[in-house]
Amino acid sequence: MxxxxxxxxxxxxxxxxxxxxxxxxxxxxxxxxxxxxxxxxxxxxxxxxxxxxxxxxxxxxxxxxxxxxxxxxxxxxxxxxxxxxxxxxxxxxxxxxxxxxxxxxxxxxxxxxxxxxxxxxxxxxxxxxxxxxxxxxxxxxxxxxxxxxxxxxxxxxxxxxxxxxxxxxxxxxxxxxxxxxxxxxxxxxxxxxxxxxxxxxxxxxxxxxxxxxxxxxxNNKEAEATKLIENTYRDFNIGLATNLSQILKEKNVDYKKVFNLSNRHPRVNILSPSFGVGGHCIPIDPYFLENKKSGLISKIRKINNDYIDVISKKINLFIKNNESKKICFWGFGYKLNTNDTRESPPLKIYNKVRKSNCFASDFNKSLKIRNFLKSNSALKKCDLHLIFNLNDSCINRKFKNKKFVKALDLIN
Ligand SMILES: NC(=O)c1ccc[n+]([C@@H]2O[C@H](COP(=O)([O-])OP(=O)(O)OC[C@H]3O[C@@H](n4cnc5c(N)ncnc54)[C@H](O)[C@@H]3O)[C@@H](O)[C@H]2O)c1
Incomplete structure (x- = not known):
């Protein structure tokens, strides 16, 4: 022994x-x-x-x-x-x-x-x-x-x-x-x-x-609750920022400027809006706290989920205006710096809007997705590139000889 x-x-x-x-x-x-x-x-x-x-x-x-x-x-x-x-x-x-x-x-x-x-x-x-x-x-x-x-x-x-x-x-x-x-x-x-x-x-x-x-x-219950509260807090605040930015845009007000000015208040910290939340935690954990359809948590979850439809509508219009072009979508991780596509908003958006002229590419080789092209052939074959979650170093490396035009700003 x-x-x-x-x-x-x-x-x-x-x-x-x-x-x-x-x-x-x-x-x-x-x-x-x-x-x-x-x-x-x-x-x-x-x-x-x-x-x-x-x-x-x-x-x-x-x-x-x-x-x-x-x-x-x-x-x-x-x-x-x-x-x-x-x-x-x-x-x-x-x-x-x-x-x-x-x-x-x-x-x-x-x-x-x-x-x-x-x-x-x-x-x-x-x-x-x-x-x-x-x-x-x-x-x-x-x-x-x-x-x-x-x-x-x-x-x-x-x-x-x-x-x-x-x-x-x-x-x-x-x-x-x-x-x-x-x-x-x-x-x-x-x-x-x-x-x-x-x-x-x-x-x-x-x-x-x-x-x-x-x-x-x-105790165990308080430790479990702490984890759920942390992610619910993130979900609420991202949802709040996204919802406020939409309200201000409808009123023709520059939401970025207003958020910056509001954040001058010592106890206010409005986050940046986002095109939905993804991953294994934020879109899931708030429901563990409460999942009543009429509850506040479900409403905030709905704001973050619905924003995927808002973005999809914008992209649909873009695809319609570029019917003759081949469009490639990039960056399917649920946020920057990850290949994790669980509950990923870019993946959900792509699956909603995909038409025959749409392709997908990523530097994540294991990605199983319709019309997937390896990165080099995507760069050769496609005329327009729509970038979701690729970090700057990746963009600079792969697209270094491409001319960039911000044709479609998804958030603003
Ligand atoms: N990913 C995060 O950032 C994060 C942060 C905090 C908490 N969490 C929580 O941690 C937990 C794990 O998350 P993750 O992201 O690491 O999940 P994951 O899916 O990346 O990993 C889970 C692993 O468990 C393995 N597995 C499944 N069933 C098994 C079994 N019966 N026996 C042995 N292995 C098995 C899977 O093959 C997989 O490799 C989740 O509850 C998640 O909510 C995740």
Whole structure:
């Protein structure tokens, strides 16, 4: 049997052993299984491995695992590509398609909406079934997926009946991650940790080992609610800016100037309007808080969804006026600096307006979309290029010999 690290050190350095070192060494002995290696789970596993923890990343996507094992996995973010090659990460992180025995299971699984606009827990339920088969007394579970308020406290019941007598600590922790800067946000953002009866010292030590922001421990429900409020706040404020800009445009008022002037007020901060919101969080999470059709959240969700129709109408007119031209649409990530097309407004718009003279291109080679052209043939074949979410460096690189005319301003 392998001798735990803390025992080896304890024997050698008895004199110098203090409580803090003891806890750190016990922590480094824990085996962590991160379940779901997506936008959150994979960088999070790497951060834990870099901090010295033994981490096993478990996913059901065999293609992704093959790339990870052969070290051919490519992130969109340079920082993450550097981190995955870090010696400590290479030493401490392994990948598998079978859940391995661990002491700590961290769930980073998708939580999309179902047809009734409730949280779809199918991925979490499947993983919990797997965990039920291997979980032992005193093991711990951390839920990092965004869920409805109260779900974390139900996990014990969901784990199979015979396991219910085991003493298992269950925590809720959420991440903040912006495309292009995921690593920074995971390390420097404050963490709100939900812990009902769990070991608070353990959970705070675990996150303190890599988080440079502050750590706040509260109960599971409050931690779940905090995550939902953060994304609802973003949804509301983007929707508000978009709606206000439309009202001002109808009245022939320069909304940009008015927003700037309004933001001179010390307690006002109006955001920029946008052509809808996308991704796995903002268009989904507010419904976890409340999904009544008559509720304010549904109304704001509708503003952000409807704006996709406003933009589509503008583009339809543009296509009609350019019937003889071949038009290529670019940049389908839900926002700048990401290939993530989940709930992506550009993708929804393209699918709404697409005619036979319309094509799509992107530097994301795995994009499955009608009339897709590789970037070089799109540049050769098409006469007009409509750019959604491509960052400036990408535009400068690929379109360097093209003449730019702002033929259609989607927002203004
Ligand atoms: N993406 C973000 O910026 C972000 C930010 C904060 C919170 N979140 C939340 O984190 C959670 C995960 O989001 P994500 O964007 O990382 O999702 P993702 O879709 O990128 O990744 C999920 C991964 O889980 C895997 N998976 C699915 N079922 C599985 C199973 N039964 N066992 C093992 N692996 C399985 C998938 O193959 C995939 O690789 C969601 O609840 C999301 O709302 C996401």
């Amino acid at each position: 392998e001798i735990p690290l803390w025992k080896k050190c304890y024997k050698k350095n008895f004199k110098y052993f203090n409580k803090r070192k003891f806890i750190i060494l016990i922590m480094l002995d824990i085996k962590i299984s991160v379940i779901g290696l997506g936008y959150i789970g994979l960088p999070f596993s790497m951060i834990l491995a870099k901090s010295g923890f033994k981490v096993n990343g478990y996913d059901v996507d065999n293609k992704k695992l093959k790339k990870l094992k052969s070290k051919k996995y490519l992130f969109e973010e340079k920082n993450l590509n550097n981190l995955i090659k870090n010696q400590k990460v290479l030493k401490n992180l392994s990948f598998t398609n079978k859940l391995k025995l661990a002491n700590l299971y961290i769930l980073c699984l998708p939580t999309p909406l179902n047809k009734k606009n409730n949280c779809d827990y199918q991925y979490i339920h499947k993983a919990l079934k797997e965990i039920s088969k291997v979980i032992k007394d005193k093991d711990k579970i951390i839920l990092e997926s965004t869920v409805e308020i109260g779900f974390t406290d139900k996990i014990k019941k969901i784990l199979e009946i015979k396991k219910k007598k085991l003493k298992i600590d269950i925590y809720y922790v959420s991440e903040k991650a912006i495309p292009g800067n995921t690593l920074y946000e995971m390390i420097y953002s404050d963490r709100i940790i939900g812990s009902n009866i769990g070991n608070k010292e353990f959970i705070s030590k675990l996150y303190k080992s890599f988080v440079k922001g502050n750590i706040f421990i509260t």
